[in-house]
Amino acid sequence: MSEVKKIATRDSYGNALVELGAVCEELVVLDADLAAATKTGVFKKVYPERHIDCGIAECNMIGIAAGLAAAGKIPFASTFAMFAAGRAFEQVRNSVGYPHLNVKIAATHAGISVGEDGATHQCNEDIALMRTIPGMVVLNPADDVEARAAVKAAAAYEGPVYLRLGRLAVPVINDNESYRFEIGKGVTLKQGSDLTIIATGLCVSSVLEAAEMLEADGICARVINIHTIKPLDEELVFQAAKETGRIVTVEEHSIIGGLGGAVCELLSEKAPVPIKRIGVNDVFGESGPAVKLLEKYELDGKGVYKQIKEWL
Secondary structure, X not given: OOOOOEEEHHHHHHHHHHHHHHHOOOEEEEXXXXXXXXXXXXXXXXXXXXXXXXXXXXXXXXXXXXXXXXXXXXXXXXXXXXXXXXXXXXXXXXXXXOOOOOOEEEEEOEOHHHHHHOOOOOEOOHHHHHHOOOOOEEEOOOOHHHHHHHHHHHHHOXXXXXXXXXXXXXXXXXXXXXXXXXXXXXXXXXXXXXXXXEEOOOXXXXXXXXXXXXXXXXXXXXXXXXXXXXXXXXXXXXXXXXXXXXXXXXXXXXXXXXXXXXXXXXXXXXXXXXXXXXXXXXXXXXXXXXHHHHHHOOOOHHHHHHHHHXXX
């Protein structure tokens, strides 16, 4: 059997920017002295006049992006999630969210899979922070295909967008002709009637592995990929709750305020069912190889399977 192709979504981001640059003259890319890591360097090589290195000054970068958006440009401000959502939160809120400017915030190196950079750089709180900003769209693509589509959709959308991207190479799972990306619309990857597993980001591939293991135990799990945390595809989640009666959410993010929080908020009001949230359990990360950390925090396929079996 051929090996599964793996690509980091930060690489997808850089490649998508180059493609967009050819057809969108208003596109401007900013980074905070991290062009090699965020992969905006590939855009800089092709369109140096439309790339701005703001230095290690993320808050200032967001202000510059806001000014560019007010002048009619489509700025993509790029840095690590910890700096984009954490350090620059006030500027994102007041300079981008409040005036509802057309700024795209591309946050790479999110979650536990940042690996050896350790707890200070493993941002597991960014989705929660960005969800609270009125009018902010929050995207968390699962693979290369979805990330490239998300970048293009973000550019076409009029308004602020937070785009969450990863450092670790992840399996390509959406490489099929039928795949379509639409902001606010989840994707059902597998039908099932015993429970529904709703996943986002790199955890989507883990959940597909876990669903195969559950199938071997006679448990038929529906699998839904939620690439848009906000606005949430409420209709799809509500339907899954009604039809399967049990929901599990899986994310490489704190179980507080992320995908699990969004799903619980919806279903507690409209369709109360038993829910299990799988993610980072109110702890900080630690330094180590990304794959080993995902195993330790039980966010790989075997770990997700184990947690669901224990819950059931």
